[in-house]
Amino acid sequence: MAAADNALTSEQVLVVGRVMAVHGVQGWVKVYSHTDPMENIFEYQPWYMRRGEHWLPVTLTGKRRQGKGLVAGVQGCNDRDQAQQELVGRDIAVPRDLLPRSGGGDYYWRDLIGLRVKLADGRDLGQVHSLMETGANDVLVVRGDGDSLDREERLLPWLPEQVILDVNLEHGEMRVDWDPEF
Missing domain, CATH: 2.30.30.240 (PRC-barrel domain)
Structure with a gap:
């Protein structure tokens, strides 16, 4: 994960998904998306993951639909054990200001x-x-x-x-x- 100078607070981000499990042996992970359609989670970059009290940016090295779900690779995570230890179970958030404004009777x-x-x-x-x-x-x-x-x-x-x-x-x-x- 990146340095703390790029960190955001919980008030500045919105959780849009979660890392559910590892995928393969090269550090890729299965992603659960709260967006609709689910692939929209890939449109919001960078992703942020919590480290202590701060949300730190992560860079994706790859992303794709896999069967009925989604998988992604995260920069700096290159093997299954590392992904299991550092990423699985973490929420995925994006800066709130990246989301379009709701309006016209639509609400988040x-x-x-x-x-x-x-x-x-x-x-x-x-x-x-x-x-x-x-x-x-x-x-x-x-x-x-x-x-x-x-x-x-x-x-x-x-x-x-x-x-x-x-x-x-x-x-x-x-x-x-x-x-x-x-």
Whole structure:
């Protein structure tokens, strides 16, 4: 990995994948991508991997689709044992400013996590804890807390104009049309 003078903080990066396993004997690794399509992870360069408190840049020596997955070679990692020890299990991040701005009703999941979820009448259902990808549509995991009408966890489908009425990132909340008893 590169020198610490090129390091970024956790606030400056976004995790877009993870090194899952070694591939072959020359230090290549299997990569899991959070991007859609998965090959888009290769478009964001350089990659950053955490070393202690800092994220340090890594340079790819090669990259490709391999079967149903992705594999990559990282500069300075030339054998299987070294890749296993230094890379496997590490998150892959990119600088946040490399990502295009969302807009026009499109949001990054990271922008939705933490938003307060309120019914049209103002009652609070809780906060967006996470999102799940399903075949039909994405699903918000909303957890009730001390500020909500109860402490229930609810799964709300991401259906703009049907369930999701409004998203206001500036105010940190979204309005939904949902039966709280469901």
